[in-house]
Amino acid sequence: MKLNLDPKIEEFKTCLKQWQHRKLTLLGKVTVIKTYALPKLIYPLTNLQTPKQNTIKLIQDIMHEFLWDKKTAKIKQDTIIQNYEDGGIKMIDIKKFINSLKASWIKKILELKADNSLKHIYYKTLNKYGGNLIFESNLVEIDINNMFHKSSFLKDVLIAWRNITLEDMKLTTPKTVIWNNSLIRAADRPLFYCSWLAKGIKCLEDIFDNRTNKFYTFDFIQFLYGIPKADYLKYLTLINSIPKEIKQALNNSNTNTNLIKSKVDKLFNSSRANKYLYDSQIKSKKTEIKQQQSWEHRLNKRDIEWEPIYKLTFETTEDNKLRDFNYKYLMGIVRTNKELFKFSLVTSTLCDFCGLVPENTRHLFWECQHVQTFWANLSNVFSICNINVDINFLNISLGMPNIKQHKTPINYILMLAKYYIFRCKCLQEKPIFCHFKNYFKYKLNIEKHIAIRKGKIDIYHAKWNPFSILL
Numbered sequence: 001m002k003l004n005l006d007p008k009i010e011e012f013k014t015c016l017k018q019w020q021h022r023k024l025t026l027l028g029k030v031t032v033i034k035t036y037a038l039p040k041l042i043y044p045l046t047n048l049q050t051p052k053q054n055t056i057k058l059i060q061d062i063m064h065e066f067l068w069d070k071k072t073a074k075i076k077q078d079t080i081i082q083n084y085e086d087g088g089i090k091m092i093d094i095k096k097f098i099n100s101l102k103a104s105w106i107k108k109i110l111e112l113k114a115d116n117s118l119k120h121i122y123y124k125t126l127n128k129y130g131g132n133l134i135f136e137s138n139l140v141e142i143d144i145n146n147m148f149h150k151s152s153f154l155k156d157v158l159i160a161w162r163n164i165t166l167e168d169m170k171l172t173t174p175k176t177v178i179w180n181n182s183l184i185r186a187a188d189r190p191l192f193y194c195s196w197l198a199k200g201i202k203c204l205e206d207i208f209d210n211r212t213n214k215f216y217t218f219d220f221i222q223f224l225y226g227i228p229k230a231d232y233l234k235y236l237t238l239i240n241s242i243p244k245e246i247k248q249a250l251n252n253s254n255t256n257t258n259l260i261k262s263k264v265d266k267l268f269n270s271s272r273a274n275k276y277l278y279d280s281q282i283k284s285k286k287t288e289i290k291q292q293q294s295w296e297h298r299l300n301k302r303d304i305e306w307e308p309i310y311k312l313t314f315e316t317t318e319d320n321k322l323r324d325f326n327y328k329y330l331m332g333i334v335r336t337n338k339e340l341f342k343f344s345l346v347t348s349t350l351c352d353f354c355g356l357v358p359e360n361t362r363h364l365f366w367e368c369q370h371v372q373t374f375w376a377n378l379s380n381v382f383s384i385c386n387i388n389v390d391i392n393f394l395n396i397s398l399g400m401p402n403i404k405q406h407k408t409p410i411n412y413i414l415m416l417a418k419y420y421i422f423r424c425k426c427l428q429e430k431p432i433f434c435h436f437k438n439y440f441k442y443k444l445n446i447e448k449h450i451a452i453r454k455g456k457i458d459i460y461h462a463k464w465n466p467f468s469i470l471l
């Protein structure tokens with residue numbers, strides 16, 4: 001197995017190295033990883049044994065080095081792997097990616113035709129535990145290892161599945177499967193009574209009376225399912241194996257679904273199993289983004305709705321450089337002299353434009369006298385165009401996701417203006433409005449050519465004609 005994956009990881013690394021010297025944006029790098037490097041690993045990761053932790057860590061480190069130019073990450077991994085609307089840039093999480101490649105085999109297994117020889121091989125093992133029922137069961141890794149030590153393929157698939165459905169497994173409901181449940185065990189292994197399953201006993205609700213909140217008596221089960229008298233000991237073992245927590249959960253349960261089962265169904269019906277499994281892992285693990293609090297504090301505004309703000313960056317423009325800049329701005333990693341001074345990268349914290357006041361984000365992009373003049377000019381242009389835009393630090397920082405008219409062009413202009421100010425800082429020039437106008441014209445010309453190429457010139461004109469004074 002090592003023989004096969006290692007050269008592929010080497011290829012993966014070499015591929016990224018070839019791109020390293022280009023000055024790519026964060027978003028550009030994510031694209032390179034996903035489009036050029038990662039495909040080299042898909043085949044071996046799908047078909048070989050799941051790699052060991054240190055191999056996964058190696059892949060992770062290679063991507064990290066590439067993304068952050070061998071420096072410390074400026075944005076948390078948990079954040080960048082999120083979707084755009086949740087403050088991420090859809091960076092790959094390799095563990096979740098491997099989980100989805102492996103677990104997507106479940107769909108393939110379920111779809112196997114009866115005459116397929118693989119079906120015979122897989123089900124020879126699976127049938128010991130109730131066949132497809134295993135995919136709906138709550139099994140922890142250690143039990144999977146014990147039960148499937150002879151089939152490393154099924155073991156890997158089930159462990160990946162466990163990782164994906166971890167949250168779903170936490171919830172015990174009347175529909176939770178009794179069998180192969182790591183919480184319901186005797187002689188230190190999960191129980192499975194094949195003959196009871198055949199008689200129709202599968203979920204907790206099949207043996208639990210939700211009116212009295214008690215498990216059925218043996219007599220009643222015997223009567224209901226035609227279980228032989230000789231199974232009384234089996235009955236006792238089962239009832240005694242069900243822990244208090246499960247009984248409590250059943251008493252309090254107000255849902256009646258098996259979330260694992262519904263995930264199996266969705267997987268089975270999905271046209272892109274991999275993507276479904278990967279997305280479901282990302283969506284289930286949203287993390288708090290600290291920068292949001294910092295903005296709320298800075299803007300003295302609580303309960304900001306972030307989703308439309310994050311989305312706006314990507315809806316407004318296709319220009320990756322601009323997207324990248326705006327994303328970094330929102331994430332608070334556009335460095336001003338205040339931070340650069342801390343890292344001894346500049347000799348003073350003072351503003352590059354006025355040289356009078358310490359430079360932080362609010363000063364550089366809003367309060368500085370030179371920037372104020374710039375924004376006043378822009379505001380003036382908007383009013384000449386009869387377009388009402390309230391230019392303030394909040395709106396220029398987070399954009400205006402809720403305006404009804406001219407949403408895209410207005411936000412584009414605000415974004416580009418911020419980017420222009422930052423370019424001026426980097427070039428050690430003062431922002432001058434007529435220079436911005438030229439820059440804007442130049443940028444829009446590119447947009448225009450893209451529109452012509454895509455046959456969308458009408459949309460382009462409708463979008464930009466009201467702003468013709470800027471052109």
Ligand SMILES: [Zn+2]
Pocket residue numbers: 351352353354355356357363367368369370
């Ligand atoms: Zn200044």
